[in-house]
Amino acid sequence: MRARNILICLSSLVLTVGVISPQLSSASSSDKVLRIAFGSNGTDGKKIWDAAAAQFTKDNPGWKVDFEIQNDDLYETIGLQNLLTSGTAPDVYFEWAGQRLQNKLKAGYAADITSLINSSGLTSEYTPKSFASTTIGGKIYMVPFTSDVTNVIWYNKDIFAKYSIAIPKTWAELLAVSAKLKGLGITPFAVGNKDLWVAGNWNGHLLSRVVGEKSYDQTLSTKSPLNSPAWVKAMGYWSTLQKNGYVNKSANSISDNQGYSLFFTGKYGMLPIGSWIVGIQQQQAPKFHMSWFNLPAVTGGAGDQNSVMGVTTGYIVNAKSQKQAKAVEFLKDAFTPTEVTAWQKAGFTPVAKAGASGKLDPLSQQMVDLLQSGATLVAPPDTGYTLKVANALNTATAQVLDGFKSPQAALDQAQAAVNAK
Numbered sequence: 001m002r003a004r005n006i007l008i009c010l011s012s013l014v015l016t017v018g019v020i021s022p023q024l025s026s027a028s029s030s031d032k033v034l035r036i037a038f039g040s041n042g043t044d045g046k047k048i049w050d051a052a053a054a055q056f057t058k059d060n061p062g063w064k065v066d067f068e069i070q071n072d073d074l075y076e077t078i079g080l081q082n083l084l085t086s087g088t089a090p091d092v093y094f095e096w097a098g099q100r101l102q103n104k105l106k107a108g109y110a111a112d113i114t115s116l117i118n119s120s121g122l123t124s125e126y127t128p129k130s131f132a133s134t135t136i137g138g139k140i141y142m143v144p145f146t147s148d149v150t151n152v153i154w155y156n157k158d159i160f161a162k163y164s165i166a167i168p169k170t171w172a173e174l175l176a177v178s179a180k181l182k183g184l185g186i187t188p189f190a191v192g193n194k195d196l197w198v199a200g201n202w203n204g205h206l207l208s209r210v211v212g213e214k215s216y217d218q219t220l221s222t223k224s225p226l227n228s229p230a231w232v233k234a235m236g237y238w239s240t241l242q243k244n245g246y247v248n249k250s251a252n253s254i255s256d257n258q259g260y261s262l263f264f265t266g267k268y269g270m271l272p273i274g275s276w277i278v279g280i281q282q283q284q285a286p287k288f289h290m291s292w293f294n295l296p297a298v299t300g301g302a303g304d305q306n307s308v309m310g311v312t313t314g315y316i317v318n319a320k321s322q323k324q325a326k327a328v329e330f331l332k333d334a335f336t337p338t339e340v341t342a343w344q345k346a347g348f349t350p351v352a353k354a355g356a357s358g359k360l361d362p363l364s365q366q367m368v369d370l371l372q373s374g375a376t377l378v379a380p381p382d383t384g385y386t387l388k389v390a391n392a393l394n395t396a397t398a399q400v401l402d403g404f405k406s407p408q409a410a411l412d413q414a415q416a417a418v419n420a421k
């Protein structure tokens with residue numbers, strides 16, 4: 001999906017499946033265990049969390065911090081929901097701002113932490129505008145973690161240099177680059193779309209460029225149909241990639257992480273993914289040379305051709321937790337300037353202020369600069385809108401990518417799914 005700060009799975013799955021209950025068990029409310037849930041942050045991320053936990057337990061004798069770490073795709077789909085409805089629900093959990101945060105608030109799992117973060121001094125670790133995307137109705141419901149670009153085109157610098165390939169400025173030029181790479185025996189794009197969000201983000205950004213941000217928002221907000229003539233025409237741009245064989249044939253059968261691994265083999269030209277790939281590359285393929293360009297302009301498109309797809313992630317304090325003050329105290333320990341500097345060195349783009357020695361990796365800094373460029377910000381389908389609509393569109397995207405359905409047939413099915421009760 002997503003704006004992914006989630007790197008590689010570092011631990012065995014911690015998952016308790018329970019019956020939906022309006023309250024937590026008495027054990028989880030009366031014990032001195034603070035439970036924190038998130039998808040894997042990689043080895044470096046775990047070290048930072050452990051440091052925050054050590055500081056918290058030092059300041060709070062008798063307390064313990066338990067991390068519930070899951071595979072990222074499982075966490076996003078059923079894992080988090082199962083944790084929230086279990087007998088040992090997390091007191092703090094990772095989530096995406098936007099529709100997913102709104103859903104948790106509506107379901108009663110997001111606490112109003114406005115007064116707690118003000119009284120704890122946590123707000124001093126952020127700039128005044130940092131909480132804009134985590135505030136609903138004037139109340140703060142999430143502590144921001146990162147701001148991520150969720151889709152640009154990363155490219156293999158060695159391949160582009162070897163064959164004198166210029167960075168494409170338009171969609172037509174991107175197709176020309178893809179044709180050249182294919183002619184050289186190099187698959188243009190490596191994609192791992194088993195969980196639908198990778199291609200969903202890429203095509204979502206492309207669709208917004210073609211139909212315009214207003215139509216994109218209205219359609220994904222169910223105010224206009226997905227299978228309108230304008231959207232079917234826009235999906236035709238996406239189908240060109242499949243018709244010409246520019247994406248690995250295994251795209252819909254492999255995970256996002258497997259797609260990254262393909263790219264790092266050096267046998268693929270480009271990878272469409274978000275800013276979190278910087279940290280993954282540093283850990284998995286530190287000698288791999290890559291750079292990026294934003295989605296090229298679509299000539300005649302109705303949208304802002306410099307638009308950026310991005311999202312804010314963060315941590316929500318469970319409204320059903322009896323330990324909300326302690327939860328905020330822990331988050332304050334996790335996002336001190338020292339810890340933020342450590343997050344930066346691990347390849348993340350944290351929202352909180354870094355220490356004096358904090359400096360982002362050049363590629364990560366370029367992602368931050370892109371987010372702050374003033375271009376229109378486009379929300380990914382699965383974090384900016386309801387999962388029902390996002391799943392319908394992302395499924396259509398996968399079907400067209402596979403050549404299984406035409407743009408018209410795929411979007412007809414997507415609209416039927418949205419209409420279904």
